[in-house]
Amino acid sequence: MAEITLKSLAHTYLPDPRSLEDYAIREMDHVWHQGGAYALLGPSGCGKSTLLNIISGLLEPSSGEVLFDGEVVNDLPPEARNIAQVFQFPVVYDTMTVYDNLAFPLRNVKTPAQRIHERVMEVAEVLELTPQLKRRARNLTADEKQKVSMGRGLVREDVSAILFDEPLTVIDPQLKWKLRRKLKEIHQRFEITMVYVTHDQLEASTFADKIAVMYEGQVVQFGTPRELFERPNHTFVGYFIGSPGMNFLEVEARGGNVMAGSVELAVEQAVHDAVSHATSTNIKLGIRPEFIEVHAERVEGGMEARVNHVQDFGTYSIVYLTLGRIELKARIEEDQVAPTGQAWLRFPNERLGLYIDEYRVEVGHE
Numbered sequence: 001m002a003e004i005t006l007k008s009l010a011h012t013y014l015p016d017p018r019s020l021e022d023y024a025i026r027e028m029d030h031v032w033h034q035g036g037a038y039a040l041l042g043p044s045g046c047g048k049s050t051l052l053n054i055i056s057g058l059l060e061p062s063s064g065e066v067l068f069d070g071e072v073v074n075d076l077p078p079e080a081r082n083i084a085q086v087f088q089f090p091v092v093y094d095t096m097t098v099y100d101n102l103a104f105p106l107r108n109v110k111t112p113a114q115r116i117h118e119r120v121m122e123v124a125e126v127l128e129l130t131p132q133l134k135r136r137a138r139n140l141t142a143d144e145k146q147k148v149s150m151g152r153g154l155v156r157e158d159v160s161a162i163l164f165d166e167p168l169t170v171i172d173p174q175l176k177w178k179l180r181r182k183l184k185e186i187h188q189r190f191e192i193t194m195v196y197v198t199h200d201q202l203e204a205s206t207f208a209d210k211i212a213v214m215y216e217g218q219v220v221q222f223g224t225p226r227e228l229f230e231r232p233n234h235t236f237v238g239y240f241i242g243s244p245g246m247n248f249l250e251v252e253a254r255g256g257n258v259m260a261g262s263v264e265l266a267v268e269q270a271v272h273d274a275v276s277h278a279t280s281t282n283i284k285l286g287i288r289p290e291f292i293e294v295h296a297e298r299v300e301g302g303m304e305a306r307v308n309h310v311q312d313f314g315t316y317s318i319v320y321l322t323l324g325r326i327e328l329k330a331r332i333e334e335d336q337v338a339p340t341g342q343a344w345l346r347f348p349n350e351r352l353g354l355y356i357d358e359y360r361v362e363v364g365h366e
């Protein structure tokens, strides 16, 4: 069991990196605490697998340190790090039985036979593999094989952490949900540090207590699913989390007002001050579709927008709007009548986020 610390870690696959874009991992610090259930979430190519492989020792970082419980492990080979890794595709020995596959990692470290038996039976029970124990692995379905792969990771008691690299890719959609629940149960039972890599926000939030969102080789936010939804720290987190993602409006201070193109926005003085004092011109206001107030009639302080179309999802609808020249999406619940033609929008001040150079800037709400 271990706390995993990444210190000034960076990695490039190029021999002669010239710019930040040449780095698969841009210099970062991060701590995975002992016993946590974490997800590493981000789009394809953002560096998730690179980071996992550095932690497990399959890859040597270009610079920086990996520490387990405060000890630098950079020079330790994967087998000495006691990290179990479960990959996208099952790694099982086809000719062995399920029992022998599960026993293999323990026999390798010369565990007494009695203890091997106890552990294999325990792990098989948790993963619901007991009826398959005597079968050869080659006769299993893809998801049974992946359960064996997971079991091989879980069976050793001395593992510091288990890293899952998109482990449910090959699993039937109906079984995915069940296996995710199973992993969560296993986490609670074994109290082991688990890092689960995925590009699927739903998978991340059902498994993890805390999610690290990765973008362009960096962790741009580390927080609970709720924090990522309510206070995205970076515009990318806003876009990526939520369905649909957050709306962003490019704004500037003009004539004493905060303007989004030709539209004057009703914002608090503190937001106005922050916008007018910003040294950057990359300034955005973000608001989630859920938090835009949509009115079918003119209301005080409402900004007139055009309704382009409404998509009905049964319990809620997404309204596609144009405000000035800005395209917006708003979510309304089933009890609210969808507007047609025009709508009047209000942005509650406490739901607006200010982003300068893509990062959130906190301003006190009145």
Ligand SMILES: Nc1ncnc2c1ncn2[C@@H]1O[C@H](COP(=O)(O)OP(=O)(O)OP(=O)(O)O)[C@@H](O)[C@H]1O
Binding pocket: 013, 024, 042, 043, 044, 045, 046, 047, 048, 049, 050, 051, 199
């Ligand atoms: N062996 C390699 N040699 C060169 N470049 C690589 C290698 N492996 C990954 N990369 C590059 O490093 C970057 C990060 O890749 P990585 O596989 O870590 O991302 P990822 O988030 O895991 O993506 P995916 O979800 O598609 O697996 C990408 O630009 C990728 O092309």
